Amino acid sequence: MITPMPVTRRYVGDWPRIGIRPAIDGRRNGVRESLEGQTMGLARAAAQFLSANLRYPDGSPVECVVPADCIGGVVEAARAAELFRDQGVGLSITVTPCWCYGSETMDMDPLTPKAVWGFNGTERPGAVYLAAVLAAHAQKGLPAFGIYGRDVQDAGDADIPADVQEKLLRFARAGLAAAIMRGKSYLSLGGVSMGIAGAIVDQGFFERYLGMRVESVDMSEISRRIEEGIFDPAEFDRAHRWVRANCREGRDRNTPEQTRSREQKDRDWQTVVTMFLIARDLLVGNPRLAEIGFGEEAMGHNAIAGGFQGQRQWTDHSPNGDFMEAFLNTSFDWDGIRAPYVFATENDSLNGAAMLFGYLLTNTAQVFADVRTYWSPEAVKRVTGVELEGRAAGGVIHLINSGAASLDAAGGLSRDGAPAMKPFWEIGEAEAAASLAATTWYPAVTGYFRGGGFSSQFVSPGGMPVTMGRINLVHGVGPVLQLAEGWTVDLPDRVHETLNARTDPTWPTQWFAPRLSGSGAFRDVYSMMSAWGANHCAMSYGHIGEDLVALAAVLRIPVNMHNLPEDRLFRPNVWMSLGTADPEGADFRACAVLGPLYGRR
Numbered sequence: 001m002i003t004p005m006p007v008t009r010r011y012v013g014d015w016p017r018i019g020i021r022p023a024i025d026g027r028r029n030g031v032r033e034s035l036e037g038q039t040m041g042l043a044r045a046a047a048q049f050l051s052a053n054l055r056y057p058d059g060s061p062v063e064c065v066v067p068a069d070c071i072g073g074v075v076e077a078a079r080a081a082e083l084f085r086d087q088g089v090g091l092s093i094t095v096t097p098c099w100c101y102g103s104e105t106m107d108m109d110p111l112t113p114k115a116v117w118g119f120n121g122t123e124r125p126g127a128v129y130l131a132a133v134l135a136a137h138a139q140k141g142l143p144a145f146g147i148y149g150r151d152v153q154d155a156g157d158a159d160i161p162a163d164v165q166e167k168l169l170r171f172a173r174a175g176l177a178a179a180i181m182r183g184k185s186y187l188s189l190g191g192v193s194m195g196i197a198g199a200i201v202d203q204g205f206f207e208r209y210l211g212m213r214v215e216s217v218d219m220s221e222i223s224r225r226i227e228e229g230i231f232d233p234a235e236f237d238r239a240h241r242w243v244r245a246n247c248r249e250g251r252d253r254n255t256p257e258q259t260r261s262r263e264q265k266d267r268d269w270q271t272v273v274t275m276f277l278i279a280r281d282l283l284v285g286n287p288r289l290a291e292i293g294f295g296e297e298a299m300g301h302n303a304i305a306g307g308f309q310g311q312r313q314w315t316d317h318s319p320n321g322d323f324m325e326a327f328l329n330t331s332f333d334w335d336g337i338r339a340p341y342v343f344a345t346e347n348d349s350l351n352g353a354a355m356l357f358g359y360l361l362t363n364t365a366q367v368f369a370d371v372r373t374y375w376s377p378e379a380v381k382r383v384t385g386v387e388l389e390g391r392a393a394g395g396v397i398h399l400i401n402s403g404a405a406s407l408d409a410a411g412g413l414s415r416d417g418a419p420a421m422k423p424f425w426e427i428g429e430a431e432a433a434a435s436l437a438a439t440t441w442y443p444a445v446t447g448y449f450r451g452g453g454f455s456s457q458f459v460s461p462g463g464m465p466v467t468m469g470r471i472n473l474v475h476g477v478g479p480v481l482q483l484a485e486g487w488t489v490d491l492p493d494r495v496h497e498t499l500n501a502r503t504d505p506t507w508p509t510q511w512f513a514p515r516l517s518g519s520g521a522f523r524d525v526y527s528m529m530s531a532w533g534a535n536h537c538a539m540s541y542g543h544i545g546e547d548l549v550a551l552a553a554v555l556r557i558p559v560n561m562h563n564l565p566e567d568r569l570f571r572p573n574v575w576m577s578l579g580t581a582d583p584e585g586a587d588f589r590a591c592a593v594l595g596p597l598y599g600r601r
Helices: 031-053 074-087 126-140 162-181 203-210 220-228 233-246 262-284 287-291 322-328 349-362 377-384 429-437 493-500 525-531 545-555 573-578 583-594
Strands: 017-022 089-096 114-118 144-147 185-189 213-217 303-308 343-345 367-375 396-400 440-443 454-457 465-474 478-488 509-514 536-541 559-561
Touching (some): 017 162, 031 089, 031 162, 089 126, 144 573, 203 213, 203 349, 203 478, 343 349, 349 536, 465 509, 465 545, 545 583, 559 583
Parallel strands (some): 303 343
Antiparallel strands (some): 440 454
């Protein structure tokens, strides 16, 4: 039985709110008075729209703060800023139907992501204010997203046009993601796994670009907590019984001489369940530990994301982290349906950051995967005799990794009859059970994992719109983001089995086909694979490329590879001052000039 869990607070502090700033022409004796109702109505409409359409990661509606008075000058701007500080506002949207005094009414907080919506109406020049205040933002190095409806509205029109709605939501999702990350931690459990560069955790990146801190804990802490019993014994008993009843163990594919005994495997199940409890407690704490005498350990690390080194110093002698990683990233466990965690295998912190971006933009579980192999149509036909068709006709990329693929991707969830991944509050009990039923837990291949353990295995169904993302650090540049929108695809069973057998068939698989443009990195599937900057990716459900681009701009991280048309790019208007004919180059120049959101270079 899987039921929704009650919402509990995981992190220190409240969720950030959106501040709506109603800007107005400050001239009294008729001008301001004639605009008060329309301006405040516009602000309240924006607040109601955003609260109705956005949720925090715990499922609660996003909250907006609207000042009691319009902002006609610097005193009212200061009062709004003070209100926003008191109310925990993390991003602001200035709205107006009219001319206002730009530099006197603008949001001057350098750490607050900003947007300005200038009402497109001819009676009053809201668009003129928009242009003026965006110029002030650019001049002062305080980038703001400009929102301007395509079609002229009548002065009394209270509706928010569809194109304005889209930009309000896109900015708000990006701004909220940035604000939620701020002040949280990335928990590094262990060090560098197998020389993977992303596991060389760069504290400066997290601090200056994401506003986060890095907490480092040696993997020996897991051993200590296992040996000293620093976990909730009642939850362990409940979890272990549930796992043995619901997690189907697959056939052992090891050779007889490398096969672990039944007694060893039973101990491994106990260990991997305990590892999950300990890793979760390290991430976010657990008040039960204080009740049983471990007050310090009960605190956790206020970590919104984390990663586990595992290989090889842990996995050469202890069960691997695959179970721990998979269930942390999944939207349910023995206590019911709940928000997933964000947890990277092999401590690839840069992939963990990309997973965090995708999670905060969608409130949906993420898939961590190796970008393992490009299979060309010719190669597939040569080894299977089958010609690929449909979206797979140009070839496919095999995404596969032993660890942190969420069980949400196993095919048990659906929306409108199609396979999907979705926020935990939309997941039904039967869907969670179907995800478990679609997953087999194979004893670890001991050539990879000498200490044993269990790896999840499933094949994600085709037809899901997904976005691959990845952050890389480049010497002399800093972080760059790359993304690829596309789809999971189904391969004929015989083709899948033949191709999958060439790697490790005990691991979860996604077959990915990107949307191609015919040029650059997306000239064909091979070009996309060749241009990918590392061995890992984060996979998010949905085509969320435009939201990732907006978030990257908020954080001042340039995007070096994407397959979005130009009309889907939404960045602060100052980007256009650095080149309209070359948006990618302008993005790099803007990020270099402005520097990281939380600290200049």
